[in-house]
Each structure stands twice: as structure tokens, then as C-alpha cells.
Amino acid sequence: MTVLAAEPLLTPVYEYPKSLTHVPTHYCPGCTHGVAHRLIAEVIDEMGIRQDTIGVASVGCSVFSYRYFATDFAQAAHGRAPAMATGVKRANPDKIVFTYQGDGDLASIGAAEILHAAVRGENFTVFFLNNAIYGMTGGQMAPTTLAGQKTSSSPDGRDPATTGAPLRMSELLAQVDGAAYVVRRSLHDVVQIRRAKKAIRRALEVQRQGLGFSMVELLSSCPTNWGLEPTAALAFIRDEMVPVFPLGDFKLPAEPAAAAGAAAGTGARA
Amino acid sequence: MKGTVTVDDALCKGCALCIPVCPKGLLRVASERFNARGVHPAELDDPAELCTGCEMCAIACPEAAITVYRAVKA
Numbered sequence: 001m002t003v004l005a006a007e008p009l010l011t012p013v014y015e016y017p018k019s020l021t022h023v024p025t026h027y028c029p030g031c032t033h034g035v036a037h038r039l040i041a042e043v044i045d046e047m048g049i050r051q052d053t054i055g056v057a058s059v060g061c062s063v064f065s066y067r068y069f070a071t072d073f074a075q076a077a078h079g080r081a082p083a084m085a086t087g088v089k090r091a092n093p094d095k096i097v098f099t100y101q102g103d104g105d106l107a108s109i110g111a112a113e114i115l116h117a118a119v120r121g122e123n124f125t126v127f128f129l130n131n132a133i134y135g136m137t138g139g140q141m142a143p144t145t146l147a148g149q150k151t152s153s154s155p156d157g158r159d160p161a162t163t164g165a166p167l168r169m170s171e172l173l174a175q176v177d178g179a180a181y182v183v184r185r186s187l188h189d190v191v192q193i194r195r196a197k198k199a200i201r202r203a204l205e206v207q208r209q210g211l212g213f214s215m216v217e218l219l220s221s222c223p224t225n226w227g228l229e230p231t232a233a234l235a236f237i238r239d240e241m242v243p244v245f246p247l248g249d250f251k252l253p254a255e256p257a258a259a260a261g262a263a264a265g266t267g268a269r270a
Numbered sequence: 271m272k273g274t275v276t277v278d279d280a281l282c283k284g285c286a287l288c289i290p291v292c293p294k295g296l297l298r299v300a301s302e303r304f305n306a307r308g309v310h311p312a313e314l315d316d317p318a319e320l321c322t323g324c325e326m327c328a329i330a331c332p333e334a335a336i337t338v339y340r341a342v343k344a
Contacts, residue, residue, distance in 0.1 A: 190291055
């Protein structure tokens with residue numbers, strides 16, 4: 001029987017990424033960890049590197065990310081993902097290696113490991129999810145917590161006089177010579193999510209070209225511990241976090257030949 | 271029909287982040303039913319077939335629960 005194709009055929013244009021396992025995540029509803037997972041998986045799919053990628057999970061809410069990525073994965077001690085990734089990458093220089101770390105992991109207990117991985121110019125990529133709070137342990141104050149932000153360990157709001165001001169890791173790492181690509185993006189709306197995906201792609205390309213340490217900081221939401229609805233949590237990123245953690249490119253690799261006249265890297269915007 | 275989306279009930283956590291990003295306001299929380307997680311999942315409510323398959327909802331979805339289809343000429 002001949003079927004007349006009166007109706008146009010519906011073709012999938014967006015599907016579940018192959019580099020994610022088909023497992024519901026443990027993340028709270030509305031948490032943008034899921035968006036970050038999805039973007040990284042999409043980029044791995046697009047680059048065709050699923051068989052050649054090794055991730056290193058951190059401690060924090062992202063501790064189970066090894067269950068969600070359909071790539072090889074290792075799980076590091078708290079804050080030590082860059083140290084483990086150093087070994088993984090040096091032993092497997094032909095593989096793409098990335099760490100996936102939160103701010104409690106990377107900016108606090110792991111501050112030494114991330115800094116010295118950048119100092120050594122280790123050729124792996126760090127995805128740094130900054131949600132300005134410790135998520136897994138119950139919403140305590142992190143180094144990245146905003147001044148005045150209420151957390152379970154700063155119930156009257158963070159007081160900079162006694163606990164300091166938010167630590168800007170991208171700015172800190174960008175001035176290290178060994179860092180090749182350091183940018184900050186946000187996950188608070190569709191436009192920013194698209195930009196974040198481009199940065200993730202660029203970071204992995206930088207690693208593939210062997211240019212050195214790369215990091216993409218992603219401003220992320222924590223609706224549960226901020227005590228906000230998911231949509232209000234995205235507005236909190238836009239209105240409260242972005243002014244403190246400005247989005248932008250803090251270090252870009254020097255373009256070979258083409259950018260002869262341009263200053264090498266710092267401060268430029270894509 | 272230009273396009274359509276499906277929401278995977280097994281993955282949806284009912285966070286509703288897809289709803290405000292739809293340019294045509296075609297997604298809603300299915301408040302009359304629950305998924306296996308015990309939450310009201312999001313679903314497409316598009317009787318007039320206005321969905322264009324723009325992918326905005328899929329980009330906003332933290333669970334990758336949304337599949338987007340677009341019409342191609344047969």
C-alpha cells in the first residue's frame with residue numbers, strides 16, 4: 001500500500017545525549033548541575049570523544065557524576081580531583097581528561113590542588129560549578145558565598161569582617177602562567193546556557209591541542225539550600241551572583257600566527 | 271505541525287524551568303497526574319499545534335528529559 005506523506009515527518013532535533021547514562025540523577029529539582037552534565041555530554045558527543053574521555057569526580061553533590069556520564073570515570077578524594085587528573089592525564093596523554101568540581105570542593109579544601117595544577121600547566125580541563133554554597137552537606141557557607149548571604153552556618157548572613165569576601169577562582173587562576181583558558185559562564189537562562197556550551201567545547205579543544213590547563217567556571221543554582229523556587233534561584237544567579245562573579249574570558253590561549261598583533265590572552269572577550 | 275516535544279516522565283522532576291522559557295507558553299505542569307517519582311511532570315499542551323521545535327525548553331531542562339522534534343518535508 002502506498003502511503004501518501006501528507007503530514008511532514010517529525011524528526012528528532014534534540015535527543016538525550018549518548019554520553020549520559022539513562023539514569024535519573026539524584027540532584028534536586030531545578031538544580032543546574034543537570035544542565036552542566038548535559039552540556040558536557042553534548043560536547044563529548046559532538047566531538048566524538050566518548051571512548052577517549054576520562055572524567056574525575058569530586059566530593060560534593062557532584063560526587064555521583066561518575067554514575068551519570070557514559071565515559072570512563074574516577075572518583076577523587078575531597079578537593080583532590082586535579083591531583084588525580086594530573087596522574088590520569090600524564091599516564092594517558094592521548095585521552096581527554098576533565099574534572100567536575102563544585103565550589104566547596106575546588107575553592108576550599110582543594111584550593112592548593114587546583115592552583116598547582118594550573119601552575120604546572122597540566123593539560124586537562126576543569127569544570128567548576130560555583131553555586132556559592134556547600135550543597136551536599138546541608139548548605140553551609142563556602143569561600144564563594146556572597147556577603148550577606150544566609151547559609152546554615154551563617155544564619156545572619158556572611159559577614160565579610162570575620163569570614164572574608166567571596167573568592168573569585170577564575171580571576172585567581174587566570175593570572176597563573178600555566179593556565180591557557182579560564183572563563184566564567186552562567187547557567188541562568190537559555191542564552192547563557194548556549195554560551196556555556198561553547199566555552200565547554202573550546203576548553204576541550206584547548207586540551208586536545210595540548211595548550212595547557214583549561215577551566216570553565218559555571219555559575220549554578222542551589223534552589224534547596226538557597227531556599228528558593230527553581231525559577232527564583234535562576235534570578236538569584238542573574239541579580240546577585242553575576243555582579244560579584246562577572247562573566248567573561250579571563251585567559252585565552254594566544255592564537256597561533258593570526259593574532260600576531262594582539263596581546264596574548266588576558267582580558268580579551270570572545 | 272512544525273514541531274513538537276515529548277517529556278520523559280521517568281526523568282522529569284517537575285522543576286518547571288521549561289515552562290517560562292517557551293516563547294509560546296505551551297508547556298504546563300500536569301497537576302492532575304503524578305509520575306513514578308511522585309511529582310507532577312511537565313507536559314506539552316498544544317492543541318493548536320503552535321510548537322515550532324525551537325529547543326528552548328530542552329536547553330533549559332536540567333534533566334535532559336525533553337526530546338524535540340521538527341517537521342521535515344517528506
